[in-house]
Amino acid sequence: MESVKPPNPIRHLSPEKTAAILDGATRIFLEEGYAGTTMDRVAMAAGVSKPTIYSHFQDKEGLFNALMAQMVQKMQWAHCAQSLRESPPESPEVVLRQLANNMLDSCIGNLERITFIRLVMGESGRFPALGRAFVQHAEKPTLEALTHYLTACSALHLPDPAVAARMFMGTVIYFFMTQELLHGEDIIPLERDRLVDQLIALIVTHHSATSTIASS
Amino acid sequence: MESVKPPNPIRHLSPEKTAAILDGATRIFLEEGYAGTTMDRVAMAAGVSKPTIYSHFQDKEGLFNALMAQMVQKMQWAHCAQSLRESPPESPEVVLRQLANNMLDSCIGNLERITFIRLVMGESGRFPALGRAFVQHAEKPTLEALTHYLTACSALHLPDPAVAARMFMGTVIYFFMTQELLHGEDIIPLERDRLVDQLIALIVTHHSATSTIASS
DNA sequence: GTCTATATTCAGATAGAC
DNA sequence: GTCTATCTGAATATAGAC
Numbered sequence: 001m002e003s004v005k006p007p008n009p010i011r012h013l014s015p016e017k018t019a020a021i022l023d024g025a026t027r028i029f030l031e032e033g034y035a036g037t038t039m040d041r042v043a044m045a046a047g048v049s050k051p052t053i054y055s056h057f058q059d060k061e062g063l064f065n066a067l068m069a070q071m072v073q074k075m076q077w078a079h080c081a082q083s084l085r086e087s088p089p090e091s092p093e094v095v096l097r098q099l100a101n102n103m104l105d106s107c108i109g110n111l112e113r114i115t116f117i118r119l120v121m122g123e124s125g126r127f128p129a130l131g132r133a134f135v136q137h138a139e140k141p142t143l144e145a146l147t148h149y150l151t152a153c154s155a156l157h158l159p160d161p162a163v164a165a166r167m168f169m170g171t172v173i174y175f176f177m178t179q180e181l182l183h184g185e186d187i188i189p190l191e192r193d194r195l196v197d198q199l200i201a202l203i204v205t206h207h208s209a210t211s212t213i214a215s216s
Numbered sequence: 217m218e219s220v221k222p223p224n225p226i227r228h229l230s231p232e233k234t235a236a237i238l239d240g241a242t243r244i245f246l247e248e249g250y251a252g253t254t255m256d257r258v259a260m261a262a263g264v265s266k267p268t269i270y271s272h273f274q275d276k277e278g279l280f281n282a283l284m285a286q287m288v289q290k291m292q293w294a295h296c297a298q299s300l301r302e303s304p305p306e307s308p309e310v311v312l313r314q315l316a317n318n319m320l321d322s323c324i325g326n327l328e329r330i331t332f333i334r335l336v337m338g339e340s341g342r343f344p345a346l347g348r349a350f351v352q353h354a355e356k357p358t359l360e361a362l363t364h365y366l367t368a369c370s371a372l373h374l375p376d377p378a379v380a381a382r383m384f385m386g387t388v389i390y391f392f393m394t395q396e397l398l399h400g401e402d403i404i405p406l407e408r409d410r411l412v413d414q415l416i417a418l419i420v421t422h423h424s425a426t427s428t429i430a431s432s
Numbered sequence: 433g434t435c436t437a438t439a440t441t442c443a444g445a446t447a448g449a450c
Numbered sequence: 451g452t453c454t455a456t457c458t459g460a461a462t463a464t465a466g467a468c
Contacts, residue, residue: 014433014434032251033249033250034251034252035249035250035251035252038460038462039461039463040460040461048434049434049436050462051433051434052433052434054462054464055433055434059463114341115341117337118337118338118340121333121334121337122339123338124334124397124398125331125334126249131397131399131400135398135400139394139400140400140403140404143404159414160414163411163414164414164418166387166390166391167386167387167414167418169390170387170389170390170391171383171387174387174389174390175386177337178351178355181337181347182340182348182355183340184348184351184352184356187348187351187352187356188355188359190378190382195382198375198380198383199383202379203418229451230451230452233451233452254443256442256443264453265453265454266444266445266453267446267452267453267454268452268453270444270446271451275444276445433468434467434468435467436465436466436467436468437465438463438464438465439463439464439465440462440463440464441461442459442460442461442462443458443459443461444457444459445458445459446458447456448454448455448456449455450451450453450454
């Protein structure tokens with residue numbers, strides 16, 4: 001577990017094959033999980049032979065680590081947080097709605113992303129570095145950008161923007177997890193727009209409360 | 217996948233052995249995941265022979281389904297929501313803080329629960345019924361109890377208690393997931409009490425805002 | 433550099449003794 | 451009812467040809 005060798009320990013290997021292996025292996029690992037994946041199926045999916053895999057990667061674990069490191073980069077929803085940076089004139093309601101919708105759009109119905117998150121969660125016990133990489137590259141940047149944005153929105157009078165950012169992310173991700181990842185849409189149904197509307201209402205109309213009450 | 221046979225298709229099998237098998241299998245499946253678990257290790261952990269397992273359960277999948285059905289029952293945090301029912305005189309702040317702390321206490325440092333949730337998430341693609349059972353028995357009762365409680369707290373003036381309940385649960389579970397399940401405590405550190413304090417503040421002081429403003 | 437073919441280990445599942 | 455012993459297929463990884 002947790003092998004740390006570089007993905008390409010030997011020189012003079014064709015980069016096309018390396019890419020083909022990573023590509024094929026990604027499909028199989030996402031479909032079957034770590035233990036459920038066989039090197040034979042990876043070889044088939046990549047269109048190479050098994051020894052070629054072992055010449056490009058140390059072993060099954062090394063291949064998995066290399067591949068998940070690549071996936072974590074691709075899967076970060078940094079672009080979701082774009083709206084936080086590029087929108088000076090918009091109201092917080094519009095900007096936050098944009099962020100929530102960007103996050104949900106990148107998840108809902110996106111089977112590759114769903115499966116990837118299942119894999120990260122499922123293997124974060126046996127591969128702690130995988131869980132940490134996901135937090136580092138997928139969660140932290142968005143949380144920080146959102147915290148920064150909420151801090152700048154002084155009109156909202158949020159007493160703790162960092163926690164508000166966690167509430168925002170947590171609400172959206174919990175919705176995605178229960179509805180899609182765990183197949184709960186028929187068990188605890190809730191319309192997406194209703195969740196987003198009320199989430200934003202609760203964030204935006206918040207601490208004007210205390211200050212208004214205090215000043216009245 | 218998704219075998220639906222009863223866990224005990226054949227009569228005249230000792231119940232003690234059945235319990236021993238379920239108990240041992242639970243440990244191994246939690247440790248190793250579904251594909252990573254071998255029937256040999258289950259037999260060892262249960263203190264029985266392999267054919268005994270196959271006389272009590274149809275196959276590996278049937279054993280897994282029976283075991284996870286049992287786990288979902290044990291793992292529901294229904295008792296966490298006790299504070300919602302038995303506390304007429306307490307203020308919402310106190311009741312909600314009790315709920316958040318109950319949920320976090322049952323998760324933080326509870327390795328069995330962490331591993332169980334990893335397993336449910338990781339296998340919910342190949343075992344959709346497992347994901348649904350988790351939502352049905354672990355999430356839905358708490359969500360409904362909390363929604364009912366928040367609806368009854370008319371002084372809070374929450375425009376949509378069902379969404380507020382999701383925000384509450386989502387915030388707590390997202391915190392647990394990033395900090396513990398994904399090992400992110402050092403990457404995005406946040407004190408537990410700070411999260412709970414601000415979460416409750418934002419729920420409780422909410423729509424008194426709008427009404428206060430509107431009536432002033 | 434990449435292949436075919438294979439060594440070795442171990443998986444899930446079962447036959448038949450007691 | 452539960453065991454020992456075993457079948458059959460498939461897993462990871464590699465030796466050696468080209």
